[in-house]
Amino acid sequence: MKGVVFVKLSEFVEETWGLALWDELLQEADLASDGIYTTVCVYDDQEFFSLVSLIGNKKGITVAQAQKAFGEWIFTELYAIAPPGAHDFVDIFEFLHGVQNVIHVEVKKLNPDGLLPEFDFLFESEKTLRFHYKSPRKLCYFCEGLIYGLSKHVNQEVTVSHVECEHNNDDRCVLEVSKVG
Amino acid sequence: MDKNPPPEALDIQLLKRKIEREQKARQIAEQQLEVHSREIYQTNLSLKKSLDYAKKKNAEIEYLTKASYDVSSELTLFDILQSTVALTGRFFNAAHGINAIFDGQKVQPNSKPLIWSSGGFWDQNIELQSFFFKHFPLERAGAPPEWLIMPIDENDRIEGQSFRWIVCINFELGNDSSVWIGFLSKSELIDEEALNVLEIAKGHLRSGIRRRLSDARTVRRNIELQETATHLEDARKQLIQSERMASLGELAAGVAHEINNPIGYIRANLQVLDDYLKEFKSTFKLIEEKVNLTGSLSKQEFTDTANKQDLNFLLEDAESILKSNLEGVERVKEIVEGLKSFSHAGDDNLKQISIYECVGTALRVVANEFKYQHQIINELEKTLPNILSNYGQLQQVFVNLLINSAHSMPDGGTLKIYSELSGKNLLIHVEDTGVGMDEQTKNQIFNPFFTTKPVGKGTGLGLSVTYAILEAQHISIVVDSTLGKGTCFTLGFTVD
Structure with missing residues (x-):
């Protein structure tokens, strides 16, 4: 996983719960990297899952909630460093299509080996967009958080539901985004 | 030792660890940056090498393409x-x-x-x-x-x-x-690689040179062929003319007879007219003597003299003789004109001509070949549309067909010439009731030097020349013949 995710996770934890918690997480997690993260390196996915799991334990929330909170928080950060073309969308659904067709394409140019999720759009109406979230990392809750972050950014209220979820023993993850109002 | 350090001390330890992590992270990042820089440098070197190689290959391809283009x-x-x-x-x-x-x-x-x-x-x-x-x-x-x-x-x-x-x-x-x-x-x-490319170019150039040499040979052969074709065309024209002259030779005796007939009676008529002139002169003398003796001539005296000299008969007969002579001269003129157009080689140009006239002149040329026991029925009408053909050559075709018809009916028979017009297709049939031909003969009649006539009669070229003339003018010919019943030649023309 790209180092930027770990760097941003540390910023998120420090900003939300303070430096002490981050320090505590690193000391308890016993990570191969010793928590020394830089954006120019990649780190074992497992370190991310360990840290998120620990956050859940420490703060009395589920892993899903932790991922979702981090996703919502990181959206603005990622949006700021998103490639050109990612800032031209004003509608949530349009943006989600753009993630697949523009942002991931640009990211691939810079990181040909990068592992990116894929969206298979299954249904779309004026108010509802349903898509198959495909990623071996199974970060569908993190993705949900990102969508809420996007929702705040464009000031368009939505609800996200996991119509199907691998975490609930389904064969795949299907997210449904519905515009409110 | 203080077991519970003050919160400030804890914060300082936290910050120290954070700074330590960040310093290490910076070092790692810098090392990583160095690695990346080296990779970029190597990549650039490799790219430059690839670019040089691509440029070289491009030059090679450009060279070979142009060389190949020139050659082809x-x-x-x-x-x-x-x-x-x-x-x-x-x-x-x-x-x-x-x-x-x-x-x-x-x-x-x-x-x-x-x-x-x-x-x-x-x-x-x-x-x-x-x-x-x-x-x-x-x-x-x-x-x-x-x-x-x-x-x-x-x-x-x-x-x-x-x-x-x-x-x-x-x-x-x-x-x-x-x-x-x-x-x-x-x-x-x-450069060895350049030599490899030159080796390929050598192949192109070699085939290009071979092609040019072969082209030059082809051009030379074409010129020779054209010359041969010109010689052949000249020979064809000479053959047609020779055959025409041969036909004319064969026809000469008959034509002479045809001319001699009118000339004979014209000569006899002129002798009669000469006698009549003497009669006119003596009548005139008698009248003159009487007028000189008496100073006048009564009506009765004139009538008596005229009756005595049979003047009315002489005048009427002279008129009839003159008319007959003029007709004879006209007949001779027609025969001579027919011969003239037949014997004249002319050119190969095609013109709009009257098939009616063409058949008419051919019939006059061969008239003597048909005897009193022959019946000639020419159903062609003046109103037939003109056709694109060569008058002299087409006349030659009909003369050949008519001579053959005449020769096929030694004991008399009927020659019938008639037409069929359907849209743009005009058919002219030359049909006789002669001896006809079997299938074997029919298949050979257009072959040069094939003849069924005895030695000394017929050149064996008539119908082969006929065929050559018709083929050159895109006129079709069909033969229908039954042994013992007769033959019909059908010529097919396209009318504009």
Whole structure:
């Protein structure tokens, strides 16, 4: 996983719960990297899952909630460093299509080996967009958080539901985004 | 020791650890940056190498494409050689180039070889020409083309020039002549890959030269063929004319008879008219004597004299004789005109002609071939549309058909000429009730020198010439014949 995710996770934890918690997480997690993260390196996915799991334990929330909170928080950060073309969308659904067709394409140019999720759009109406979230990392809750972050950014209220979820023993993850109002 | 350090001390420890992590992270990032920089440098080197390689390959492809294009174009051999020298000189980075045609080991006197220079211009540099010729291994003439690369001895250099290599090749042109192409290079080393490309170009050029030589042979053969075709056409015309004259010879006796008939009775009539003139003169004398004696002539006296001399009969008969003679002269005139148009070779030009008139004149020419026991029914009408044909030749066709019909009915019979018009198709049938032909004969009638007539009668060329004339004018001919019943020739014309 790209180092930027770990760097941003540390910023998120420090900003939300303070430096002490981050320090505590690193000391308890016993990570191969010793928590020394830089954006120019990649780190074992497992370190991310360990840290998120620990956050859940420490703060009395589920892993899903932790991922979702981090996703919502990181959206603005990622949006700021998103490639050109990612800032031209004003509608949530349009943006989600753009993630697949523009942002991931640009990211691939810079990181040909990068592992990116894929969206298979299954249904779309004026108010509802349903898509198959495909990623071996199974970060569908993190993705949900990102969508809420996007929702705040464009000031368009939505609800996200996991119509199907691998975490609930389904064969795949299907997210449904519905515009409110 | 204080077991519970104050919160400030804890914060400081936290910050220390954070700074430590960030310093290490910075070091790692810097190391990573260095690795990336090195990778980028290596990538750039590799890219530059690839670019140079691609440029080189591009130049090779461009050279081969242009060389191949020239070879497959319609350029002459001379232009291809010129273009090849300039293209190859540029590709090979040569200083000068030349192409020269040799007869044996001597340069062709008229071929004035020019020198190509890397600036892109051509001139007659005698010094360089001699230098090239001196180094061409001319004794190789006739050997398969190979690029020869020869170093130039330091003592063998033109003053002020620093050529190191001469590269040359020769191609056979046939008839002991060959073309030499050569280049002078100042490069220290000859690029082996460039030589591989030149090897490919050699194949292109070799096939190009072969094609040009083959084209030249084809052109020569075409000219010969055209000349042969002209000779054949002349022979065909002569054959048609000869056959016409032969027919005319055969017809001569009959035609003479045809002319002699009217001439005979014209002559007899003129003798009668001569007698009548004497009668007129004596009558005139009698009247004159009476008038001189009495000073006048009564009506009764004139009537008596006229009756005595039978003047009324003489006048009436003279009138009739004159009319008969004029008709005879007209008949002779028609026969002579028919003969004239038949015997005249004319030209091959096709014109709009009247089929009615053409058949009419043919019938007059062959009239004597048909005897009193023959019946000739000509149903053709003046109103038939004109056809595009050659009058003299078509008349010859009908004369041949009519003579054959006459000869096929030695004991008399009926000749019928009639037409059928359907849209743009006009059919003319020449039908006789003669001896007819069996299938075997019918299949041979258009063959030259085939005849069923006895020796001395018929040339055996009549129908073959007829066929040649009709074929040249795109007129169809169909023969329908039944042994013992008769034959019908049908000619098919297209009416405009």
